Amino acid sequence: MLKTKTNDEKADTLLTKSLVPIIDLAHCGTEECPVRSVVNRVGQQLHKALSEKGLALLVNHGIADEKLKTAWDHLDDFVELPTDVKEHYIRTGEDNHGYVSPGLECFDGKIPELRHAFNICTLNAKDLPEEPLPGFADHISTLAEDFKSLARFILQALAISFDIPHTFFLERHSHMLSGDHDNETTLRLLYYPPVIEEDENGKNEFIKGHCKYSYQRCVTNLPDFRPEYNPRDDFNELDGDNNRIDELKQTTERRLPNGDMIRCGAHTDYGTFTLLAQDSEGGLEVKLTGTEKWQRLGHLPGAILVNCGEILTIWTQNRYLALPHRVVIPEQEHLRTRGRHSIAFFCHPDNLTLISPYDLPLPADVQDTTCKKTRKKSFKAAKEKVYNAYQLIQKRFRETYQNHYTS
Numbered sequence: 001m002l003k004t005k006t007n008d009e010k011a012d013t014l015l016t017k018s019l020v021p022i023i024d025l026a027h028c029g030t031e032e033c034p035v036r037s038v039v040n041r042v043g044q045q046l047h048k049a050l051s052e053k054g055l056a057l058l059v060n061h062g063i064a065d066e067k068l069k070t071a072w073d074h075l076d077d078f079v080e081l082p083t084d085v086k087e088h089y090i091r092t093g094e095d096n097h098g099y100v101s102p103g104l105e106c107f108d109g110k111i112p113e114l115r116h117a118f119n120i121c122t123l124n125a126k127d128l129p130e131e132p133l134p135g136f137a138d139h140i141s142t143l144a145e146d147f148k149s150l151a152r153f154i155l156q157a158l159a160i161s162f163d164i165p166h167t168f169f170l171e172r173h174s175h176m177l178s179g180d181h182d183n184e185t186t187l188r189l190l191y192y193p194p195v196i197e198e199d200e201n202g203k204n205e206f207i208k209g210h211c212k213y214s215y216q217r218c219v220t221n222l223p224d225f226r227p228e229y230n231p232r233d234d235f236n237e238l239d240g241d242n243n244r245i246d247e248l249k250q251t252t253e254r255r256l257p258n259g260d261m262i263r264c265g266a267h268t269d270y271g272t273f274t275l276l277a278q279d280s281e282g283g284l285e286v287k288l289t290g291t292e293k294w295q296r297l298g299h300l301p302g303a304i305l306v307n308c309g310e311i312l313t314i315w316t317q318n319r320y321l322a323l324p325h326r327v328v329i330p331e332q333e334h335l336r337t338r339g340r341h342s343i344a345f346f347c348h349p350d351n352l353t354l355i356s357p358y359d360l361p362l363p364a365d366v367q368d369t370t371c372k373k374t375r376k377k378s379f380k381a382a383k384e385k386v387y388n389a390y391q392l393i394q395k396r397f398r399e400t401y402q403n404h405y406t407s
């Protein structure tokens with residue numbers, strides 16, 4: 001007799017199809033003093049995941065799903081506030097804190113981003129929309145503290161993966177979310193509105209700034225790593241054939257009535273690493289280390305993605321490469337016409353930390369093969385070019401918001 005698969009069996013089968021290494025944090029990711037043996041194991045697993053792929057999915061990390069969902073509810077409420085109220089909370093550029101409305105950011109330097117973002121760099125209630133939205137400050141501050149604890153866990157695990165004292169990275173990230181302008185770490189709430197080509201007035205939902213689905217739960221609680229045919233993949237095979245690429249773009253890229261839009265352009269994150277939670281599949285694609293092809297990441301409900309940022313790449317002398325990623329407008333109508341929420345925690349070193357590629361020990365094989373003279377020479381060159389974390393990130397902010405600054 002043919003046996004039908006249980007949900008758990010289906011989930012297991014789908015998990016084995018995941019592109020991404022899955023790391024179990026044994027529920028101690030947010031603990032102040034996590035069990036040492038778990039930190040050691042995660043350190044070894046992170047080393048393999050980040051050096052081979054540039055990312056990993058964290059499960060049993062200690063941040064309850066309900067907390068994430070409530071944060072997304074708060075963001076939806078914020079987006080629905082009248083424009084003049086929202087204006088009080090707009091990101092000014094002096095620091096990264098505040099609301100960023102759709103169209104202001106441009107990660108790939110070309111196409112404006114189709115999303116609402118609220119950046120949180122300080123937990124001070126007066127800088128959060130507590131007055132129009134009672135409960136916002138309390139909830140978001142607790143969640144931000146959870147993400148900070150999880151980041152501290154990862155920082156310790158990373159140190160272990162390099163065989164250096166477990167406090168090495170912690171000491172260089174000691175001001176995260178302190179509100180004293182000494183560290184650019186940011187918790188970012190994101191909402192991508194549904195993309196509906198035309199409504200009855202001939203306008204797109206996004207252009208009206210109205211969110212048809214203000215909140216959505218995942219379609220399913222099963223992992224979703226189905227490989228799907230994506231016509232954009234054809235671009236990957238067509239290096240250099242510009243005519244053919246243009247022709248394909250006409251048929252595969254979603255254009256809105258007022259021009260090109262994308263959910264989030266291709267980029268790498270600027271900091272040490274990023275933790276990312278997403279409420280549903282909504283177009284997140286990655287280029288895994290060593291590959292040139294955009295791949296759909298898929299969705300594992302409740303998991304938090306950790307991906308390597310540019311500062312960690314410098315620190316590790318390119319052993320952990322920053323992960324190129326983007327959020328495209330999904331081809332499938334049932335995904336495109338639903339909104340999508342995510343939360344990103346960008347973990348940054350303290351501003352004055354010098355990011356030198358010579359702080360970490362070289363792996364044994366590199367040490368053996370690199371002759372002393374070359375090492376001396378490159379050390380001198382590297383010494384001349386060392387920037388601090390603040391200088392590195394400000395340069396990247398200027399590039400991302402260049403349209404805004406010049407307009």
Ligand SMILES: O=C(O)CCC(=O)C(=O)O
Binds near residue numbers: 190264278284343
């Ligand atoms: O929303 C997402 O899934 C990704 C967001 C992102 O990559 C970013 O804001 O840097």
Ligand SMILES: [Fe+2]
Binds near residue numbers: 268
């Ligand atoms: Fe990103």
